[in-house]
Amino acid sequence: MPDNINAIEVLNLTKRFGNFVSVDDISFSVVRGSIFGFLGANGAGKSTTIKMLTGLLNPTSGDAVVAGYSIKKNPEKVKSSIGYMSQKFSLYNDLTVKENITFFGRVYGLDEKSLQRRMLDAVKIAHLEGNEDRLTGSLPGGIKQRLALATAVLHNPGIVFLDEPTSGVDPIARRGFWDLIHELSDKGITIFVTTHYLEEAEYCHNIILLDAGKIIAQGSPKSLKADYLKFPILSIETDNLISAMQVLGADLNVKDISVFGNAVHLITSMKENNESYFSELLQSNSVLVRHIKSVEPTLEDVFIYLLEHKN
């Protein structure tokens, strides 16, 4: 593998299914050892991109270099340098934990001695000590995902691709899964992870936001916030969300409003004294304001703003 600072370099990658463009001419790179988040709503083209990068799908045009090998010219070399956890659960439900690990370990060419060693690691990662002989299908969702990840890194790949590993997993298990991703990252593994949970973007070192096959934003969480949200954000709690939205929507100082739980998040071009301005505006329109304060923009604020203003 060439000594390159980037684990993945993507150049003008495009995938069409018939006339439908699923991934539309995207280019980016992923720094070795980082956690790279690939975000987007369902149908944005995340899985299609991952399948091209793992050598499972042929790109319609463009190319990518993964772990030093072109996905077009050397897909099999790529395959031996990466781990992959697909969006569908893809261990055998009718095999035991041990049987699954053994099978994939052998298919990846591990000798029996390293297989035994890696088996212990994997079982530990998945919190399955003492349950090695359980049928995989009978495990809880969160544990299954941990086992799938542990299996995907059995052969110590330099890069691992995770396609929506936290979808359908409860919030506590999700948190635990991200801790696990960070543990792997600390060992130097590059992690390419997709998710449609926008809040998970905060756990990544770098992010791409994909929409309808196109990149609409990229950077670190910090730089994204700085670059895309130069305006203050106010969080306003009120009992009457609808009237509040109407009043605020008509005001010229408002750039964008969105609902966050029982509060309204408001992006304003007004830099000074904005709290008192909006609180008075609402009171004068007989909307009761329970609480108003300036908030730090979250990535969700950024993404919602971007998705609404992508034109």
Add this chain to the structure above:
Amino acid sequence: MIRTILAIIVKEFQQFKRDPKMFGIILIAPVVQLIFLGYAATLDLKFIRLAIFDQDNSRQSRELVKELEAGEIFIVEKYLSSYSELEENMQSGRILVSVVIPDDYEKKLLRRETANLQLIVNGSDGNAASIATGYLSKFLSMYSQKYTIHLFEESGMRPPPIGTIIAEPRVWFNPLLVTRVYMVPSIVGLLLSIITLILTALAIVKEKEIGTYEQIIVTPIKPYQLILGKLIPFIILAYAAALIGLAAMWIVFGIPVKGSFSFLLISSFFYILSTLGLGLFVSTISKTQQQAMMIAIFAVLLPMVYLSGFAFPLDNAPLFVQIVSYFIPLTYFFVVIRGVILQGNGFIELWDEALIMLLMGVLILLASAIRFRKKLD
């Protein structure tokens, strides 16, 4: 690498173990199929079932019936006393031929005249009817010859030195032309085809459906390793089913393998190379198990069976079918299994069929393997 292939084989058997349905198919299907198909064969003719309407009821007529019953071919099911009873019995389909002995039978014989018998044959199964009349005519001509000689001897004369010509048909290998005997060995061919074609295709497509296929092809495994790993377990299952089928054939129908058992096993392997190849091909063009099943059965298996002489010898088939059949591996396999099981043949008589199957098998399997890609599109 052998280890990778072995890993897949081990995995497949671990999965078989947890899927009782699979074992049902492998162990029970051969026996059920044999019995079902074997008994359902309507052309079945192990014995010729007769009814006798003896209007004469004389010493001579009783003598004739006794002779009829003495052989192994005819079974007298009923003695009738009226034509209406005769009709009733014929209609039930149980009786193939009724022999009516007229009341002047003995009288005519004693007067040295020609006595006539009436044979009433159920013609709804033309094949069986003609076989039955054939056997009866032969029996009667022998009986009548014996009777003539007996008359000469009785009268103290030497029979004239004039021979009569009697064609004595000898049906070899299946003396009673029992269709079951013709069909049953081919069931072994069917079993092998079903397992290696349908189950193989389904097993691969099932992994596509549940998503594990993606997880396997993202590994650096070589296509040939994946193919062999998926095919070998079904070769083993196919042999298990075939052996069970052969055992059932012997136990249930009393049809043993007369010829070379090892030749049968080897040529079976040559044959299933084709069906494994076709199964692999079906799996590459199907996205769902249902689709794979439909294609495997309706586009591959049924045409193959119908055009290969499963139930009837191809000699009677239309020319077009005969020509097409030359390109179907199953045709040769049917020749081989019938040859080995019924006729006691082996390598010397059947090596050319085996060779053709080997060539076809290698060709089909290679062509399908080349099409096989470790890609999702």
